[in-house]
Amino acid sequence: MSLSAYIPIVGLFALAAAFGLFSVAIAPFVGPRRFNRAKLDAYECGIEPTPQPIGGGRFPVKFYLTAMLFIIFDIEIIFLYPWAVSFDMLGLFGFVEMVLFIVAVFVAYTYVWRRGGLDWD
Amino acid sequence: MSGVETGEAVAFFLLAPLSVIGALGMVMARNAVHSALWLVLTMLSLGVFYIVQAGPFIGMVQIIVYTGAIMMLFLFVLMLVGRDASDSVIETLRGQRVVAIVLGVGLAGLLGLGTYRATQGLAVTGLDEANKAGNVQGLARLIFTNYVFAFEVTSALLITAAVGAMILAHVERRRGERVGQAAKMRERFLPGNYPGPKAGPGVYATSTSVATPAKLPDGSPAPRSISPILPTRELTAAEKANKHTEGR
Amino acid sequence: MNPTLADFGKDVWWIVLIKIVAVFVFLVVMTLFTIWYERRVVARMQVRPGPNRHGPFGLLQSLADGLKLAFKEDIMPLKADRVVFFLAPVISTVCAFTAFAIMPFGPFVSIFGQRTPLQLTDIPVAVLLVLATSGLGIYGIVLSGWASGSTYPLLGGLRSSAQMISYEVAMGLSIVAVFMSAGTMSTSEIVTKQADSNWYAILLLPSFVIYAISAVGETNRAPFDLPEAESELVGGFHTEYSSLKFALFFLAEYINMVTVSGLAVTLFLGGWRMPFLPDWLNQGWWGALWFTIKVLILLFMFVWLRGTLPRLRYDQFMKFGWKVLIPANLVWILVLAGVKTVNAHAPQQRWYWIGGAFALVLLAAIFWPSKKDSPKPTLEQEVAARPAGSFPVPPLDLQVPVSPRAQRITAEREVV
Numbered sequence: 001m002s003l004s005a006y007i008p009i010v011g012l013f014a015l016a017a018a019f020g021l022f023s024v025a026i027a028p029f030v031g032p033r034r035f036n037r038a039k040l041d042a043y044e045c046g047i048e049p050t051p052q053p054i055g056g057g058r059f060p061v062k063f064y065l066t067a068m069l070f071i072i073f074d075i076e077i078i079f080l081y082p083w084a085v086s087f088d089m090l091g092l093f094g095f096v097e098m099v100l101f102i103v104a105v106f107v108a109y110t111y112v113w114r115r116g117g118l119d120w121d
Numbered sequence: 122m123s124g125v126e127t128g129e130a131v132a133f134f135l136l137a138p139l140s141v142i143g144a145l146g147m148v149m150a151r152n153a154v155h156s157a158l159w160l161v162l163t164m165l166s167l168g169v170f171y172i173v174q175a176g177p178f179i180g181m182v183q184i185i186v187y188t189g190a191i192m193m194l195f196l197f198v199l200m201l202v203g204r205d206a207s208d209s210v211i212e213t214l215r216g217q218r219v220v221a222i223v224l225g226v227g228l229a230g231l232l233g234l235g236t237y238r239a240t241q242g243l244a245v246t247g248l249d250e251a252n253k254a255g256n257v258q259g260l261a262r263l264i265f266t267n268y269v270f271a272f273e274v275t276s277a278l279l280i281t282a283a284v285g286a287m288i289l290a291h292v293e294r295r296r297g298e299r300v301g302q303a304a305k306m307r308e309r310f311l312p313g314n315y316p317g318p319k320a321g322p323g324v325y326a327t328s329t330s331v332a333t334p335a336k337l338p339d340g341s342p343a344p345r346s347i348s349p350i351l352p353t354r355e356l357t358a359a360e361k362a363n364k365h366t367e368g369r
Numbered sequence: 370m371n372p373t374l375a376d377f378g379k380d381v382w383w384i385v386l387i388k389i390v391a392v393f394v395f396l397v398v399m400t401l402f403t404i405w406y407e408r409r410v411v412a413r414m415q416v417r418p419g420p421n422r423h424g425p426f427g428l429l430q431s432l433a434d435g436l437k438l439a440f441k442e443d444i445m446p447l448k449a450d451r452v453v454f455f456l457a458p459v460i461s462t463v464c465a466f467t468a469f470a471i472m473p474f475g476p477f478v479s480i481f482g483q484r485t486p487l488q489l490t491d492i493p494v495a496v497l498l499v500l501a502t503s504g505l506g507i508y509g510i511v512l513s514g515w516a517s518g519s520t521y522p523l524l525g526g527l528r529s530s531a532q533m534i535s536y537e538v539a540m541g542l543s544i545v546a547v548f549m550s551a552g553t554m555s556t557s558e559i560v561t562k563q564a565d566s567n568w569y570a571i572l573l574l575p576s577f578v579i580y581a582i583s584a585v586g587e588t589n590r591a592p593f594d595l596p597e598a599e600s601e602l603v604g605g606f607h608t609e610y611s612s613l614k615f616a617l618f619f620l621a622e623y624i625n626m627v628t629v630s631g632l633a634v635t636l637f638l639g640g641w642r643m644p645f646l647p648d649w650l651n652q653g654w655w656g657a658l659w660f661t662i663k664v665l666i667l668l669f670m671f672v673w674l675r676g677t678l679p680r681l682r683y684d685q686f687m688k689f690g691w692k693v694l695i696p697a698n699l700v701w702i703l704v705l706a707g708v709k710t711v712n713a714h715a716p717q718q719r720w721y722w723i724g725g726a727f728a729l730v731l732l733a734a735i736f737w738p739s740k741k742d743s744p745k746p747t748l749e750q751e752v753a754a755r756p757a758g759s760f761p762v763p764p765l766d767l768q769v770p771v772s773p774r775a776q777r778i779t780a781e782r783e784v785v
Binding site: 003004005006007008009011012013015016017019020021023024026027028030031032033034039040041042043063066067069070073074077080081084085086087088091092095098099102106109113118119120 | 374377378379380385386388389390392393439440441442443444445446447448455458459462463465466467469470471489490491492497498517518519520521527530531534535537538541542545546548549552553554603608609612613614616617683684687688691692695696699702703706707709710713714
Binding site: 004006062064070071075094112115 | 132182185193196261266269272279280286291293
């Protein structure tokens, strides 16, 4: 497989990037400029912006946990893809080893579920 | 092995500097989120390198998995240090930068030399041979036959990661202690709480200006309804006058 | 003659150029059209005319809106991180466009005497390209939220990152069954495989349902549009954006809709092929027409959902993704793999195996220990249980007076 099949992807990428950068770069020059300090402030429906703590405040650890779970499942999916593509070739042996793998990841999943790691409140 | 294709050479000389710049930017950026972004650049370049070297599957996997991984890093930064986190330039350990650079260059040299030695005189079958049945199929044949043990052990690694994340990041709550959305709503409507939003500027006001404070139910002006960045000034008599907005 | 992987990467440079520009123009036009289409359809559902001023049927409305956006003031908030604030919309747009590179529009056609497949390109890992770009596209949203230096965008950005990664898992899992049946990840070959067997939406119905649901979550569309929940977060991640930067986010969102619809058509709905048609209608340029029609039908589904369903609560939404879609998907993959393995290795005894597994599941379902919930209090009891001084609620036996408008309509009907 030669690389020439990838060139159109690079081309589309380049065209989209040129379009995006051009639009972003030209926007300040095309539009009007009417200075107003209130415009530059953070928008919160017109009420006084919530005072930001020093450093911008921290975030719930929950998001991090979700991202971690995402990576675990992402890796599982990544292993599933080549297995799925050559499913017919791998036969019974491939089926058994993938069952073992999915069950193992399912153990982790059940653990996280039981401990309440999937609950948002 | 046949010679390097032109496309491959162009991609290499375009992306190699980019990935090095990304790596340097990652180390040098003072803002932690900028660091993460530089890392994205490096990882993307690496992904394209894999594709260029006839490993399209691993290239795409590199992009898919590392976008998630760096996203996690990003959230980690937000979680630990907040939005405006940036490093101070003051060194806490004297001379650590110099030592780090020397050791880093030394390690790179060692690794490079080791790889060079190991690959010298190696019999090369060529990428076409490896990709004969298709890149993904060839990869699958190796993972699920020769390296099946390593593959199964990966699941243990994933379990460890899940358990680790739960222990580090999960706030354990017993069943009764958990406060759900419904309970929170009920609490909001309990006596003593005012469930509606607070009045915004211009509400019940005598003027349409954002500089005019909202009025509290007892008629007194609410100072919290005016943004502090607006300059304070005395209202003119015309502005102060009743605009008859009450409706007759 | 169906295109295979070996047919790609052989075009002359100017054909490649024409195709790139054609895909770009197709996406931009589709965006302009979809915005109009959505507004008209939603308007019909809400019994009002919708945009009908500019051009025939108001078709030029979105073009006018887009042009107007360009001439609006470009605001950069004081607390924004300048570089990232600039980059975020570009990242969103670029990822949205790039994903479309592998969509098959049709079989071989002839462009100025050159025989070429009606598809920009195809690679052995084509479907993964869409996943990779949609993964990168999340950065555009998260970074815009982070760089705005404002509370609502940051909340919206984080929400959408959590939402999109959760639904990306479901989406990635739903595609596995397609790969299992097709034995390839190249889009053109998947389309060919479906012509040989049947649409995968029929053969792999659970996968298709899960894909459709997660596609809505992945594109941040109603009822899963929590990142830009107007009632909670103003505009979500793009609250601080204006002018062309805002337009780019809009463009990216609509292109993403077209992309997930296009992928659904390619993976599950037979691609550019239309069933029950004579052979000459499934050749050449006709493919592009069928593809576009199918995409438009799926886009109609998006609009229909938006017009019908209320927005989900965030905790329910995440619960649905992680506790329903993902385990259901994994179980389905295992069932499918089991059936296929039995089919391949013991075709004679296949019904014993399938029947045995079915009986096992049935037994487990019957003898599963059930929990007795305490009876739920009635509405009257709940209201009576509220402490004194609570926020007032209307009386339960409140008689809502008949709307005067309803009376008028019945009166008119009686006349007729």
